[in-house]
Amino acid sequence: xxxxxxxxxxxxxxxxxxxxxxxxxxxxxxxxxxxxxxxxxxxxxxxxxxxxxxxxxxxxxxxxxxxxxxxxxxxxxxxxxxxxxxxxxxxxxxxxxxxxxxxxxxxxxxxxxxxxxxxxxxxxxxxxxxxxxxxxxxxxxxxxxxxxxxxxxxxxxxxxxxxxxxxxxxxxxxxxxxxxxxxxxxxxxxxxxxxxxxxxxxxxxxxxxxxxxxxxxxxxxxx
Amino acid sequence: xxxxxxxxxxxxxxxxxxxxxxxxxxxxxxxxxxxxxxxxxxxxxxxxxxxxxxxxxxxxxxxxxxxxxxxxxxxxxxxxxxxxxxxxxxxxxxxxxxxxxxxxxxxxxxxxxxxxxxxxxxxxxxxxxxxxxxxxxxxxxxxxxxxxxxxxxxxxxxxxxxxxxxxxxxxxxxxxxxxxxxxxxxxxxxxxxxxxxxxxxxxxxxxxxxxxxxxxxxxxxxxxxxxxxxxxxxxxxxxxxxxxxxxxxxxxxxxxxxx
Numbered sequence: 001x002x003x004x005x006x007x008x009x010x011x012x013x014x015x016x017x018x019x020x021x022x023x024x025x026x027x028x029x030x031x032x033x034x035x036x037x038x039x040x041x042x043x044x045x046x047x048x049x050x051x052x053x054x055x056x057x058x059x060x061x062x063x064x065x066x067x068x069x070x071x072x073x074x075x076x077x078x079x080x081x082x083x084x085x086x087x088x089x090x091x092x093x094x095x096x097x098x099x100x101x102x103x104x105x106x107x108x109x110x111x112x113x114x115x116x117x118x119x120x121x122x123x124x125x126x127x128x129x130x131x132x133x134x135x136x137x138x139x140x141x142x143x144x145x146x147x148x149x150x151x152x153x154x155x156x157x158x159x160x161x162x163x164x165x166x167x168x169x170x171x172x173x174x175x176x177x178x179x180x181x182x183x184x185x186x187x188x189x190x191x192x193x194x195x196x197x198x199x200x201x202x203x204x205x206x207x208x209x210x211x212x213x214x215x216x217x218x219x220x221x222x223x
Numbered sequence: 224x225x226x227x228x229x230x231x232x233x234x235x236x237x238x239x240x241x242x243x244x245x246x247x248x249x250x251x252x253x254x255x256x257x258x259x260x261x262x263x264x265x266x267x268x269x270x271x272x273x274x275x276x277x278x279x280x281x282x283x284x285x286x287x288x289x290x291x292x293x294x295x296x297x298x299x300x301x302x303x304x305x306x307x308x309x310x311x312x313x314x315x316x317x318x319x320x321x322x323x324x325x326x327x328x329x330x331x332x333x334x335x336x337x338x339x340x341x342x343x344x345x346x347x348x349x350x351x352x353x354x355x356x357x358x359x360x361x362x363x364x365x366x367x368x369x370x371x372x373x374x375x376x377x378x379x380x381x382x383x384x385x386x387x388x389x390x391x392x393x394x395x396x397x398x399x400x401x402x403x404x405x406x407x408x409x410x411x412x413x414x415x416x417x418x419x420x421x422x423x424x425x426x427x428x429x430x431x432x433x434x435x436x437x438x439x440x441x442x443x444x445x446x447x448x449x450x451x452x453x454x455x456x457x458x459x460x461x462x463x464x465x466x467x468x469x470x471x472x473x474x475x476x477x478x479x480x481x482x
Contacts, residue, residue, distance in 0.1 A: 119326070126310060
């Protein structure tokens with residue numbers, strides 16, 4: 001283990017980690033937004049739209065992320081879609097995760113008991129209010145553990161971006177390993193960085209979960 | 224304008240090939256308490272749910288204070304009622320469910336106040352005040368801040384009653400309100416319902432609590448296989464029914480509940 005090499009490459013590694021975190025968070029934000037949008041569109045009773053969404057989700061879930069990313073970055077220009085490596089990486093992560101997030105949201109909505117909606121209908125609450133005040137909050141709370149899990153998985157999928165030369169952590173690691181023949185040190189350092197990220201995500205997730213499910217065990221502030 | 228609060232005429236309904244209601248006629252006068260009893264799967268809950276159109280009916284009419292619910296009859300035949308108009312009618316009909324159906328992410332107070340602010344258009348303060356008063360009325364003033372998950376079944380059902388009452392409905396529907404409760408918690412819910420009946424609230428109640436029905440109901444309707452096969456004052460239905468099915472049902476109930 002060469003501390004000297006790690007020290008020398010620290011700026012590049014930290015910079016790479018920054019790029020990783022940026023790609024991951026922006027990709028996840030896109031994925032969550034698009035995923036929720038897909039789920040909501042799916043709830044509209046319009047069959048052609050449902051089939052289209054189904055086909056997109058199944059295609060994304062049925063093919064490797066590496067392939068999707070490569071198609072987007074290398075194949076994009078053929079249809080006039082010229083993206084920088086980083087932009088392609090972020091959009092790729094967003095598209096890839098949106099399929100999984102939309103499945104998570106779908107399950108979340110399915111888990112809301114029919115009775116809660118019926119109670120709202122029985123007092124004459126309009127559908128928009130029922131959705132925003134009753135269905136959505138209950139569905140989102142139910143999905144938090146699955147979403148955090150997906151975010152953790154996604155944080156590690158970012159390594160694939162190195163293939164299309166996004167200067168993220170994996171890319172910097174490989175550069176360091178190639179230039180200094182310190183494969184073990186590189187992988188060790190990478191493990192530390194990813195562990196940090198995953199640990200942070202999990203902690204925030206757990207805290208969020210505790211907060212959002214507080215109603216099962218605590219008293220309300222408004223009384 | 225009819226004197227009848229609820230007028231059900233020739234209502235039929237099928238779920239696919241299964242006919243659950245067959246030509247049902249039933250009338251509930253203002254301030255009357257009518258209990259629907261009968262075996263499981265006989266159609267009592269479906270009938271109750273048709274009254275506020277949570278369930279649509281295929282044939283017949285259901286009038287609430289003389290106004291047809293769920294449909295509009297015109298020269299071109301029967302059309303679904305516009306959703307806004309239907310919501311307006313539902314606001315006047317309180318409903319209490321077997322499984323309470325409180326909103327788990329809202330405190331007891333918020334459960335009661337939510338429809339007041341979202342549907343009745345009260346300010347948050349007015350809604351909270353009325354919600355507090357309603358919770359007090361069902362004996363739960365001290366549980367306003369508790370979430371449903373922290374309340375017993377009996378308390379949850381009382382919050383659900385408060386939620387329905389806060390809307391100041393013209394009539395109340397109860398769908399087996401005590402069937403999901405521990406025997407020891409049934410009493411507190413029936414107590415609240417008894418109080419409502421005494422105040423003159425019009426109530427249509429699906430129940431298996433025969434003792435309660437006998438004491439509180441003005442009339443009992445016995446439903447079997449989607450038909451009302453006997454109807455009248457409690458004494459008549461419980462003790463003098465000519466219908467073998469009613470006598471058999473009550474005998475079984477009596478045998479199971481005596482020891």
